[in-house]
Amino acid sequence: MAGVAASAAMAGLPTAGHALTPQLLLEATTREIEVNGTLAKQLAVVGPDGPEGLRVKRGDHFKFKLVNKLDTETLIHWHGLILPPSQDGVPGISAPTIPPGGSADYDFPLVQAGTYWMHSHVGFQEQLGLAMPLILEDPNDPLSNLQEVVLFLEDFTFKDPEAIVAALRGGGQTDTAVGHGAGGMAGMVHSQGAGAVDAGMPGMKGMAGMSGMAGMKGMAPATGTTAAPAVAGMEGMADLNDVDFDAYLANSRTLRDPQVVPVERNGKVRLRIINGSASTNFFISAGGQSARLIAVDGEAVHPIDDVIFPVGIAQRIDLLVDVPGGKALPIIAQREGDTARTGLILAGPGAAVEKLSDDADAKAGAIGVELESRLRAVEPLPVRPIAAELDSLLSGDMAKYIWMMHGGVYPNNKPLVVRTGDRTAVRIRNQTGMSHPMHLHGHVFQVIEIGGKPLAGAVRDTVVVPPQSDMVIAFDANNPGNWAYHCHNLYHMEVGMFSYLTYVPAT
Ligand SMILES: [Cu+2]
Known part of the structure; x- marks a missing residue:
């Protein structure tokens, strides 16, 4: 792979066929x-x-x-x-x-x-x-005859992430951290299309005393048990991105020098797209052409044909795309709320590959629940009554860059306690102005309620919970132990948006 100076392939080891599973x-x-x-x-x-x-x-x-x-x-x-x-x-x-x-x-x-x-x-x-x-x-993969292309997405910075966090907390001036120092105003400016707010911008300093619009319902660090009211228009005011990165990578390459994958057989490709970003949600498109979504987070869903698919931090989607002979099909990942984009090119035989800008003409919107609400698992959880519903509160203070679960910053917060064998529902209540990609380790869960509406949604391991909204997931407590349960935005997790799941024996 050009662009990678050090060869990552290890000589002398088999490249496939672990049937006898030697170490x-x-x-x-x-x-x-x-x-x-x-x-x-x-x-x-x-x-x-x-x-x-x-x-x-x-x-x-x-x-x-x-x-x-x-x-x-x-x-x-x-x-x-x-x-x-x-x-x-x-x-x-x-x-x-x-x-x-x-x-x-x-x-x-x-x-x-x-x-x-x-x-x-x-x-x-x-x-x-x-x-x-x-x-x-x-x-026994029925699609094993298809060409497979893995697309691994990452956000990239030349800066020290610790310095980015310090800047987000108001400890320094940087052009990397988006202006939370302006007390939550950053998201409002974004939604009006005025571009990223520079935290060091002199004109913003006078607004730093606004302390995250703490007077607004649901945006203050919440300790109560009632759900945040749905405030009309709040979604448009959400903060979409904390951090401005130096580049967005697709298989370690930028779109200025993208990977070009020759399409081999019958013009159909199975794309395995992984959002390995620390802090970036993406929208995936295939040059305006329709693609077929067949799996999320490794779990099959009933197919959905569309032209654009969100993939949140740590999530995966499997897409089927047709690449007609002679055509070069760009697979583009555009950053949520931004024009920045990355991707790779699927090139049919004889296709001319054009240069693509790593900046789209128009900003992408925010990841909502539109796709999540349409997803239906091919293998849903077996039908069982829910034995316990647990509460999982997400709160924070954007101005101070504090992100909390269950009323506190880890380890000063409570775990989720489940009883062995129980079908357990978890009501995730996001009272903040940002979305959070919530990930439970060691289990798969099914999305069973979005914004108050029941559904038999996707089975997955990471779900994006939009700002100021509720989502309910369910799983069977069948893997006793202690398991991390956290926001997968790495910057949120590292400042404490982390908890865990622990088991008590069945009585
Ligand atoms: Cu988060």
């Missing part, structure tokens, strides 16, 4: 990539199948030794996998970190098939590149 090697290491002409040193996971991701089969064992070749501690989480809690890769919840030069062994049966990913769960290592696709192949 294979994964390394946490570093690499250099070129981002719009500038070399950047990144962290990286290197495995036997190269930088396009790790491929393993359902029914096999996930049997790896993870070696830490970094000069700092690390630990990797296998996002979306149902596995024993001790192997889930979250420091403080499932296992200790791996020291420099150390290693950890993983061995568990793979019970799922679909599009997944892996990433560090330590500090900002995921933002720095310690992440990779994880494709769980289905041995």
Whole structure:
């Protein structure tokens, strides 16, 4: 892959066929990539199948030794996998970190098939590149004759993420952190199409005393138990992006120098799209052409044909696209609320590939619930009565850049407590002005209510809960242990928007 200075392929290891599941090697290491002409040193996971991701089969064992070749501690989480809690890769919840030069062994049966990913769960290592696709192949995949293309999306910054957080908290001037220092005004300016607010812009300073519009209902750090009222027009005032990045990457490339994938067979491609961003939601399109959505977060959905599909932070979508002979089809990911975009090109035989700008003509909107409301799982949860409904409150203070779950910042907040065997519903109440991609480890859940309307929605592991809204998810408490449950916006999580799920025995 051009643009990647260090080869990520490891010589001497098999590239496919883990049928006998010998223990294979994964390394946490570093690499250099070129981002719009500038070399950047990144962290990286290197495995036997190269930088396009790790491929393993359902029914096999996930049997790896993870070696830490970094000069700092690390630990990797296998996002979306149902596995024993001790192997889930979250420091403080499932296992200790791996020291420099150390290693950890993983061995568990793979019970799922679909599009997944892996990433560090330590500090900002995921933002720095310690992440990779994880494709769980289905041995009986009816689509196995199709060409497969993995599209791994990331947001990229040359800056130190810790400095970005400091700026978001008002500790310094930067052109990277979008102006939360202006007390929640940033989102309003965005929605009027005036562009990103520079936190260091002198004219905004006088507004810093507005303290996040704390007087507005539902936007203050909330401790009550009643749901926030639906305020007309609030969605338009939402903050869409915290952080302005230097680039958006598709398989480690920008759209100025995109990957061009030759389309081989019968002109039909299965795209496995993974949003591996730290803090960016995207809208996916295929050059205005209709595509067919067949899975979200690795789980099959009844097909939906459309021209644009949102994919939230940490979520995945599988799309089928037709690439007519002689045509070059751009697969574009445009940032929510922005013109910035990235992507790759699917090129049919003999196609001329045109240069594409990494800036769209018009801004994308906000991710809402339009698609989520239409999703229907092919294999919904078995029909059972709900034994317990738990409350999960999301709150925050945008001006101070404090994000909370269950009334506090981790670890000063309460976990969700479930009883072994219970069908459990969780009402997620987002009382903030931002959307939050909420992720539960070690389980899959079904979306069963959106904005007060019941539905038999998608089965998945990460759901975007829009500002000022409720969503209800349900799952079976059938994997006892302690499991991370958190906002997957890395900047929110790192300042404390993190909790966990814990079990008590059935009585
Ligand atoms: Cu969040």
